[in-house]
Amino acid sequence: MAEAQAQSDIEARPKQKAERTDESTRPGAYFQPAVDIFETPEEIVVRADMPGVSPDAVDVKLDGDQLTIEGRVDPQEYSGLKPLYVEYGVGGYLRRFTLGEAIDREQIKAQLQNGVLTLHLPKAERARSRRISVQAA
């Protein structure tokens, strides 16, 4: 019915299921969002693809060095729709990371736009690498 005919630079990667380890009363499937994580001398930036999640349905938690991001999709988007052909599962998003750096928790910024979560995690002052200049004798 639907054909995989066409050209795209982007690879269609299947969504990976995420396992919930906690006892959850929320039903349904969870997937691992695809992420980019990069680090600058000042901060760690996480970008996560969470299509279908609105800004009020995302949770970001930092527990010790464990960063958890979670998002839920709005079931209303699917009311009255009967699936005919399916290439991807629909559900929430969940992923955990261990941060190797101390983070200044007060300064964390999160933004969700067009289904992409962007997290700015500024490094705590003591964790920032300092360049030490060697003085000529």
Added chain:
Amino acid sequence: MVTPYKDPFAQLQRELERMLESTFGSVSASTVGVYPTVNVFDAGEDYVIKAELPGVDPSKVEIEAQDNTLVLRGERKFDDPTTENVAYHRRERDQGQFRRVVRLPGKVDGDKAAATYHNGVLTIRVPKAKETQPRRVAIQAA
């Protein structure tokens, strides 16, 4: 007496899972195909096509619907960090151009297609062509 709570969305999710498995079988989904992946729904007089396109500028997406074919074309591009001294720990999100052809179950009235982009999901609603819509046939009394 406790009545089990039947969540309609949970039921839909299970239905999607079941159909996803029958579409691709147990073959692990390296065969999924071309970006973006789509789901096609029946909505009575319309077909509804959904594609997950997070972080895409909707003004750069072109949609064409004709006969029983839907074409999605566009670009996914995001700002890379401009600062120097950037170290990537993970890089899973692709960018680039995409073009996807979707064969629909029946003919559509492409002129009346309407698209929305909400939270990174593109939703296209297109009326089925008159010939595709179910017709109620009245039985005449003899």
